[in-house]
Every structure is written in structure tokens, then in C-alpha cells.
Amino acid sequence: MESRVAEFWGAPDLSVQIGGGASERHEAAAPKDDMDWAFGLSTPELRLFTTGLKQRLTPGPAATLGARVRRFFSDLPVAPETDEPSPRLLVGALPFDRNADDCLFLPERAANRIWDMSSTASRPAIRALMPEPSRAAYEAAVTQALEAMRASQGGAEPVDKVVLSRSLKVQGDGAIDPFALWRDLKADPTAARFLTPLGEGAGGAMRRLVGATPELLASKRGPAVFSHPLAGSARRSTDVVQDEAAAQDLLASDKDRREHALVVEAIMDLLAPYCSDLRAPPGPALVSTRTMWHLGTRIEGRLHRPDETSAAELAALLHPTPAVCGSPRDRAAEMIHALEGYDRGFYAGAVGWTNAFGDGAWYISLRCAETCGDQARLYAGAGIVEGSDPAAEADETSGKFQAVLRALGVDEASV
Structure with a gap:
């Protein structure tokens, strides 16, 4: 795919095939320190790979992200023409909690691909799968959420939706290679694969977030802005007839369509003050991954002042959407904190990039x-609205675990 280097290197007068010809000189294995800070984002439209750490963005909360990004690029010196240019873009991750510190950085160099000798290694055997919370505890939390939502309906700020997640701790008999996991998540070509460093963890090992997400939070190219929220899900079947029935049942589900409408309405309301033109189709469409069906709506707009609004600022504005938090946002976040019992960290946050021109994409x-080392923690959530069934929501989270479990070499697991 041809794309302006402005979206990658920050130079508006050249073009490059992202991931194909950006930097053939890095075909050999990068030094370990460079691979510690390797970043990858691969979508059907774009491949972006970088290695090395040149400079960290001062960490901070979502409310200050736009200002911190603008200040970072305004203070960034222009490299001498004789130097090998570094990509003039920030890459990294935003946490779920709007008040927690993000992890964004200026990479040292563009790479032709994420490449490491370990990515050719076989997977370690998985010794244990440990749900946290347990399935029973998760179903109990869903019941509590439904009761709290009903009790809130007579108040000043009723809660219409809350997204409850659970995690699955995985113990390997050796180091779990994040590059091999990245490689094996390629089995779902419709998703956006990502790999981003999060800093050192226990024992000095690098923590990384690796996944394959179907959901675009926000992208910006010039004045054009896009978001593609997903809400309302059903597990796919290997039986063609049952799979089609699951898709049509989802599309006809009043509960799932109400859940989806809450997300679309919230995003449209947040984007409206920034856009001169904002539109979305009248109803959702079916979106499929290898393991799940989703209801999705593509939102498109044109910004009033594109030079003053970056992709990072748009991501911070929208995040977290009702698709991963609930509605209204602050009340739903309080319920999540009270009921989930663990810190989501960077799960249900966002991964992406933004450049000096403000263009970028966040998923x-x-x-x-x-x-981190020989351990991994997987995450999955489900949207809870009136009419939700605790057992069905637990089944949905189990289905969402399967994509990463398969990439880890674990066949269909009941968790």
C-alpha cells in the first residue's frame, strides 16, 4: 500500500511503501535493546514497525495527552541532513484508566518488519490457566451490576451499561515469546495486530502488550476523522448453518442493538463539537473476526480545525468509549472498579501512533x-445492559479469550 511518509516519517514530500521499503537496511536482527522497544501495528490498510527507544513522552493522564503531544513535537529538534532520520512520530499505548500514566515514545528507527530470532522458536508448553476472577465470581459480578443499574434508574445519573471484564493468567514452562505470539495472531487477517512495550516488569523482563483487535477507536488523516465502534457480540461456530444463525440472531437482538446504540450515540456526541460534518449509517452492520461476530458502525467526520486537533487528542477525547467502559462513562468506571477486583492496566486502553502533523490511528x-517472562495475562469483557444473562456474558468472555489462546497453542479451552 502506498502512503505518504508524512504518516510515518513526518516528511510530507516523499512516498514509501509502509513495511515494504521503509528500511531495507534493518533486515538483520536488531540489537537486543532495540528489540526491547520494538513496536508493531499491522492492519489491512497499514503496517508500521519500529525499533529502539529515542525519547519517552512524559507520562501523564488522558486529559493532558493532546497538550503533551503538541509540546513534544514543537520541542523536537530537526535532525541534520547527514544523519539517518528517526521517525517523527510517537507510538505506544494508553491505559484503560483515564487518570493513569500512558506509555508513548519516539522510536529510534523504522524497521522493515518486527524480526527476532526468537520468533522462529516453538511455543512453550502452557502449564496452567488461572481465571481471575473465576467464572462463578464473574457471573456474580454481572448480577450485582444489573441490580446496581436498576437501582440507579431513579437517580440523577442512571447507568444504562457497564462493561465487566475478567482475566486469564497463563503460566508457561518457559518464556512466552511476544514476537512468536505476534506472529501467530496473524491467523485473523481482519484484525489490527499490535505489539507495544510497557516498560520493565518483575525480574527486569520487558512487559509487552500483544493482541489482535477488531476495533478502531479513532483515526485522522488531514481533516478526515473515523471511528468504528463495535458493541454487541456473539460467538462464532465452526458449523456454517449455526454460524449464520448466530450472526442473524445478533443482528436481530434488541438487547445487543440497544447496547450498540449507546456506544454510537456517545461517540457522535463527543465528536460533534469538533466536526463540521459528522455522519453514521442508521443501523449497525455485522463485523466478523475468526472467533466472534460483532455489531459495528463506521462513523466519519470532517474536523473544523484539523491543524489544531491531533489523532492522539481525539483518542483521549473518546477513550474509554461505552464499548469498553459503559454509560455514563464516569459512573460506569466506578462500578468497574468496585466489581472487577483487579487493575485492567492497558487492557481496553488504546494502541497506536500520531505524527508531527497530527495524523495517526488508535485501536x-x-x-x-x-x-512478561514465562507468564501472560489475557483479558476479555462483555457489555452488561438490562436483559443481560450472567451465564451468557461469561460465555461471551470465554469466546473472546480463544483468539489469543489459539495463538499460544491452546486448543478450545472452557474458561
């Missing part, structure tokens, strides 16, 4: 795992 970090 919600779903269908993912945080890896």
Missing part, C-alpha cells in the same frame, strides 16, 4: 495479553 486494545 482499542482488545483480544490481547500482557506478557
